[in-house]
Amino acid sequence: EAQVTQNPRYLITVTGKKLTVTCSQNMNHEYMSWYRQDPGLGLRQIYYSMNVEVTDKGDVPEGYKVSRKEKRNFPLILESPSPNQTSLYFCASHRQGASTDTQYFGPGTRLTVL
């Protein structure tokens, strides 16, 4: 089954404690990205990657890091989380090619930073 998985699904942490949210896709997609979703602000892109070892900033990259060492994985790293990073996070992937290709989303990670 084609899917994007994220872990953990729920996380409560404290300010300053480094954390990583994993994202994996089994569709051999080149393009992966991370979004955060906040009430009244919609989905905003944090970082994206167009292929292995190629990453770039999205609209709201501050406070986040990513890596793309393998095609299937695209972890999101918060080196020193702060309360304003409390949000719902989605990882997504799609094939690079036809412009109408579907973007597949993971189930989301609900992060609370105290």
Add this chain to the structure above:
Amino acid sequence: RKEVEQDPGPFNVPEGATVAFNCTYSNSASQSFFWYRQDCRKEPKLLMSVYSSGNEDGRFTAQLNRASQYISLLIRDSKLSDSATYLCVVRGSNYKLTFGKGTLLTVNP
């Protein structure tokens, strides 16, 4: 002008009603257009792509007007199960998706 702007909603309609969502986008170089559906706090899922010629999928009809930079979605004979947030999404030349803030639809019995 915001990159992708949608009706703020929310929309509350009775079952069987026809409801229309409107969306405008600011970047004339945008290449692809979509409507996504998002159920409460779940991941967005593609509802349909939008083509210049207009396209239909059952009760759903999408239209694109590139000259006016306007996208629409029409739902006919709405069902309770259509209740969700509808997201207008635009893709640029770098494959980046830009999302509207979404319009919440509630279909009432």
